[in-house]
Amino acid sequence: MSQKNSEIERLVLAVNPVVGHDLSKQTEAIESLEKYLSHTLGLPVQVGVRDSYEETLLGMEQGEIDAARLGQYAFALAQARFGARALVNAIDIAAPDDVAPAPYRSVIITRADSGITNLVELKGAEFGFVDRNSTTGYLVPTFLLEQAGLDPISDIQPHFLLSHQAVAEAVERGELLAGAVMQGEFLQYALKNPQPPLRVLATSPLLSRGPIAIRPGLPHQLEKKLLSALVQLHQANLPGATLLIPTTQRFTPANQREMTLKTVAELAGVSYGTVSRAINGRDRIAPATTARILRLVEELGYRPNANARSLHQARGDLVGLLLPTLNFPGLDNIINGLQETLGDAGMQLLICPVLQKEANLQQKNYFELLHNNRLEGLLLTQWGANSPEAQELSQSGRPTVLLEQELLTEGLKTAWNWLREQGHTTIGLVVGADSLLEPNITRHIFSQFAGPDFQFFTETNLTDADFSGQVPAAFLCTDDNAAFRLQQSLSSGTTVVGFGNSLIAQWAGIPSLSYDGEALGRAAGQRLLKILGINGQHSKSFLQFRVEENQVK
Numbered sequence: 001m002s003q004k005n006s007e008i009e010r011l012v013l014a015v016n017p018v019v020g021h022d023l024s025k026q027t028e029a030i031e032s033l034e035k036y037l038s039h040t041l042g043l044p045v046q047v048g049v050r051d052s053y054e055e056t057l058l059g060m061e062q063g064e065i066d067a068a069r070l071g072q073y074a075f076a077l078a079q080a081r082f083g084a085r086a087l088v089n090a091i092d093i094a095a096p097d098d099v100a101p102a103p104y105r106s107v108i109i110t111r112a113d114s115g116i117t118n119l120v121e122l123k124g125a126e127f128g129f130v131d132r133n134s135t136t137g138y139l140v141p142t143f144l145l146e147q148a149g150l151d152p153i154s155d156i157q158p159h160f161l162l163s164h165q166a167v168a169e170a171v172e173r174g175e176l177l178a179g180a181v182m183q184g185e186f187l188q189y190a191l192k193n194p195q196p197p198l199r200v201l202a203t204s205p206l207l208s209r210g211p212i213a214i215r216p217g218l219p220h221q222l223e224k225k226l227l228s229a230l231v232q233l234h235q236a237n238l239p240g241a242t243l244l245i246p247t248t249q250r251f252t253p254a255n256q257r258e259m260t261l262k263t264v265a266e267l268a269g270v271s272y273g274t275v276s277r278a279i280n281g282r283d284r285i286a287p288a289t290t291a292r293i294l295r296l297v298e299e300l301g302y303r304p305n306a307n308a309r310s311l312h313q314a315r316g317d318l319v320g321l322l323l324p325t326l327n328f329p330g331l332d333n334i335i336n337g338l339q340e341t342l343g344d345a346g347m348q349l350l351i352c353p354v355l356q357k358e359a360n361l362q363q364k365n366y367f368e369l370l371h372n373n374r375l376e377g378l379l380l381t382q383w384g385a386n387s388p389e390a391q392e393l394s395q396s397g398r399p400t401v402l403l404e405q406e407l408l409t410e411g412l413k414t415a416w417n418w419l420r421e422q423g424h425t426t427i428g429l430v431v432g433a434d435s436l437l438e439p440n441i442t443r444h445i446f447s448q449f450a451g452p453d454f455q456f457f458t459e460t461n462l463t464d465a466d467f468s469g470q471v472p473a474a475f476l477c478t479d480d481n482a483a484f485r486l487q488q489s490l491s492s493g494t495t496v497v498g499f500g501n502s503l504i505a506q507w508a509g510i511p512s513l514s515y516d517g518e519a520l521g522r523a524a525g526q527r528l529l530k531i532l533g534i535n536g537q538h539s540k541s542f543l544q545f546r547v548e549e550n551q552v553k
Contacts, residue, residue, distance in 0.1 A: 010044040014068040015243045018130045033240025040229040053133035060215045071210040073135040086211035086254035088230045106136035106204040110178040119148035127156040128167040128179030140204045141180030143269035147531045274533040286530045320352045320375045324383040328436045330500045330517040337521025382438035399531040414545040415513045428455045428472035432482025480505040509552030519543040
């Protein structure tokens with residue numbers, strides 16, 4: 001057993017506990033690494049793995065583990081709790097087999113056939129994490145979820161599986177709807193499974209790699225020998241080297257430094273300026289973001305330099321709204337709500353129409369404005385979010401939100417439930433020509449609670465031939481104009497429900513889903529402000545949906 005005093009009989013080295021090592025099948029690798037280190041250090045070395053980061057940290061604190069491969073978050077905790085120090089850091093090199101180094105960051109994955117297209121749809125889902133002290137397997141993914149408007153505590157059902165591989169396998173088997181893993185581990189999984197049924201939903205920014213850390217009190221001469229052995233490890237051609245580091249990396253001596261705002265910002269997934277404003281109690285930061293940063297600051301034991309001047313990160317004030325049409329009923333009210341919420345936070349709204357002529361070029365130009373920081377954030381509809389450019393934009397971590405998110409979830413479900421309460425079992429869903437809702441994603445989300453018991457149409461292909469003699473007893477149209485046109489062409493015994501409860505629905509006596517357009521705009525604006533780390537004056541938006549049973553006037 002290793003000891004805290006200056007004389008130890010053997011050195012205990014723990015490998016990364018969350019990478020999924022099956023040490024029972026790696027006897028040769030362990031023996032080669034132990035032999036190499038024992039020869040270099042001049043005393044016996046034991047290589048092992050604990051079940052979790054928490055057990056590894058506890059072992060280091062109690063002197064049972066002398067050195068350990070840690071993630072960045074686990075190392076920051078070790079620094080704060082018992083004064084652990086970084087001995088070596090990993091850097092990328094050209095691998096002998098020309099395999100490109102895997103970027104170090106977190107990805108959220110789901111099955112390719114899950115039908116999930118964005119993080120918002122994970123609400124209520126069974127979700128896999130690696131370890132509560134894992135950077136890429138927990139800490140950073142929880143920020144990605146928060147940025148999508150989900151509370152990692154209450155909006156998902158978390159499962160901790162203690163290794164990246166276990167998370168990927170559970171998602172593949174369908175036991176979990178989604179999970180978070182390190183990108184490098186996901187790529188390794190993909191190599192072993194040439195056609196893995198998994199795909200990436202979200203990707204974090206690049207992160208700094210964690211070090212091999214040593215406990216306090218390790219004899220200085222032993223520390224120097226271990227440093228030398230690890231720095232030369234990539235040249236030793238050992239099968240056991242991969243227990244500590246992949247072939248695309250090597251170790252280099254770590255620069256010893258205290259915890260800095262930059263480290264806290266990286267772990268929190270926010271900018272340096274956001275951390276500075278949170279610590280100094282400045283406004284324009286969402287309360288949840290401030291609380292998360294301050295919790296990390298306290299947990300990691302950061303103490304700001306009293307002589308350092310707090311830095312202010314310049315921020316623009318322009319937010320874009322990308323629209324496929326300017327004719328959507330009720331759009332004026334939605335924009336009013338957006339402008340009210342953004343204006344309270346000192347932001348301005350720029351309307352970005354993407355019309356039929358040269359639509360792809362127009363949309364690309366608006367995305368470039370966001371990439372180049374001319375726009376601070378972008379509000380999209382699903383019409384634009386389905387494009388490859390938008391998917392790339394989402395995975396880059398740039399601030400975007402979906403304008404019609406509440407319509408696609410609470411709105412559709414409220415209308416469906418009302419129709420079922422009226423006794424209708426055969427229902428047709430019609431996406432109107434003037435609708436803000438995109439047909440494919442609307443059909444997919446509607447099917448999640450309606451199941452197979454509905455027929456789907458777009459207004460342009462809604463003809464008698466589509467019914468094949470089986471006309472649904474009721475139709476849900478995603479805008480009132482489509483509902484009115486459809487009602488004129490159907491028999492009086494068919495129920496038609498619209499969306500928006502506009503004057504035309506009220507005049508024609510068409511039941512219609514009612515909601516406050518301004519509240520919808522405020523809700524979307526608040527989601528974007530939360531991602532931007534800005535606290536507006538309106539902390540809540542009361543958005544309710546109900547079907548108004550209009551009478552013919």
